[in-house]
Amino acid sequence: MTDLTKLTIAEAREGLKNKDYTSLELTEAFLGNIEAANNSLNAYVTVTADQARDMAKASDEKLGKGDAGALEGIPLGIKDLFATKGVHTQACSHILDGFKPAYESTVTSNLWADGAVMLGKLNMDEFAMGSSNETSYYGDVINPWRKKGSNQDLVPGGSSGGSATAVAARMCMGATATDTGGSIRQPAAFTGTVGIKPTYGRCSRWGVVAFASSLDQAGPIAHTVRDSAILLKSMASVDPKDTTSVDIEVPDYEAAIGKSVKGLKIGIPAEYRMDGMPGEIEELWQQGIEWLKDAGAEIVDISMPHTKYALPAYYIVAPAEASSNLARYDGVRYGLRVPGKDIVEMYENTRAEGFGEEVKRRVLIGTYVLSAGYYDAYYLKAQKVRTLIKRDFDLAWANGVDAILTPATPSAAFGVADQDLHSDPVKMYLNDIFTVTVNMAGLPGISVPAGLDKSGLPLGLQLIGKPFDESTLFQVGQIIEDAAGSFEPEKWWG
């Protein structure tokens, strides 16, 4: 029998419909892989095996009756940031110890309504703050990829490191993820998977633990462009419980795949050519340009002068919003409580013990930039710079650009506990230099695997689209996927 865990979602959808196998068989295959791999990779923080089997059986019944939803019987992993009723939901933080919500996030509700099966909850950086999945209370996630001839553990990127690793190591068919500054696209690039952050407002944020509310968006990580299109179609919706979710019909994203890109205008922004960028990233970018040119797209040079200010502005806006969102963790309503001599000391002790170092750092930065006398100098200025960043993009669209091609990350995956990156928080932040502009402007961005570097590690290219034009990203992304092929890590784990 074929290894069911090697299937794409699109293939499994056909196989299930044709009764080649059942959802229960598919689900068992993934549960087997999780059991074998999780000790080495630490992608799951909880596995809901019984629930998965029950959901799979229900899906098999529906499939038998010819009553299947769009994702009927497809086993998925869910990032720990999404509220799942009665199941571990802690944003991988100590401060939410034992939290099991009495409600379900809108995104996961949509997935279950379409028949998907939940395998468990995925590891992530604490409160989605990190670019290496090393800030989780539940320990580091390990990238299934290693350099050729090396045993060194590499990071999967972050914050959706568990999602990316679980997909790359065949521990689920696809995963939910979230992206505030690059947290879907950077881990996708580090693991040879596809990740899309849709337009702000495309997916409901209801029931997703908040980090920076004006930037957070949910999206999928999957093996192929088509699989990510299938997942996003189910995840996206307008939701009365999130007033920022947008009332625009969710298109059939798959319909865009396979369409010619002839005549599409692809912008190449000069400002993404950063000083000190490795030659391999530059070559990969050139390769991407050639592929799209060969497919008939028109390549145009564009200028986005405010690109370099996106990351510093982000490190004002995101911590500011985080400091107010995280004010709710006070040891009163949920999670950890560490006693003190009075209520204030209880708050302080709880937050000191419950938050990790990176989270504390960002809460303090956020509190400082919002404190009396500093609001104008920091937050207001950053929001003005944000207007200018968005204007750069608006100008490109006004000039007829259909999508923008950039590298996804400034490097391939790096080592766990990298001394250089941990010596200075800003160095770690630079990982998001190509992805963060997209969050600041609220645009959709997709990372597609485009090649391997000299040491055999995957690299990704990013496509940035117009608001609510995810379809074009899938259309152009498929061209890159067809040209680059797919990438599978050599199995060294369990």
Next chain:
Amino acid sequence: MSVDTDTVKRVARLARIKVSEDDAMRMTGELNAILGFVEQLDEVNIDGVEPMTSVVEQTMKKRADGITDGNKSADITLNAPASEDSFFMVPKVVE
């Protein structure tokens, strides 16, 4: 702009996070690295630029001011570290 250790302690107090003397010293350096990084924004001319309030241009959605949900106090206190009769329990606040 940069912060000193006393400022870090004051901000930590505002954020209700207990920090030791050692924590505060270490964090001072880290926060200054971040504040130094964001200082680049001073190069940008922001004269006459409106601050962004929403990335998607849409009018704020409104709904009828009606009760749509309720009677779930048990759900709400479900995850509380301490609760009694659907109240959250905290250390004594008023003498």
